[in-house]
Amino acid sequence: MAGSTITVRTDPEIAAQIAFLAQAMDRSRNWVIEEALRQYIQAQSWQLEGIKQAQASLDRGEGIPFEAVMEDMDALIEQTAHTREP
Structure with a gap:
C-alpha cells in the first residue's frame, strides 16, 4: 500500500526518543x-x-440538573462526615 508523506518538525528530544x-x-x-x-x-x-x-x-433531556447533583453530593458529604466522627 502506498502511503502519504507528512513532514513534521519536532523537538530534538522527541526525535531522540522515537x-x-x-x-x-x-x-x-x-x-x-x-x-x-x-x-x-x-x-x-x-x-x-x-x-x-x-x-x-x-439534547433529549436525559441530563441530571446541576442542583440535583449538588444536593446528592452535599448529602453524601454529610453522611461521610457523620460516619467518621469519633
Whole structure:
C-alpha cells in the first residue's frame, strides 16, 4: 500500500526518543511514529464520540440538573462526615 508523506518538525528530544524506541523494538522510526499517531487518533475519536453521545443525551433531556447533583453530593458529604466522627 502506498502511503502519504507528512513532514513534521519536532523537538530534538522527541526525535531522540522515537529513535530509541525504534531501535529497542527493532522497528523503523516511521513505524513508531505511525503507531503513535494511530493510538492518538483512536483515543481522540473515542473521546469525541463520547462527547457527541453525551451532548445528544442532554439534547433529549436525559441530563441530571446541576442542583440535583449538588444536593446528592452535599448529602453524601454529610453522611461521610457523620460516619467518621469519633
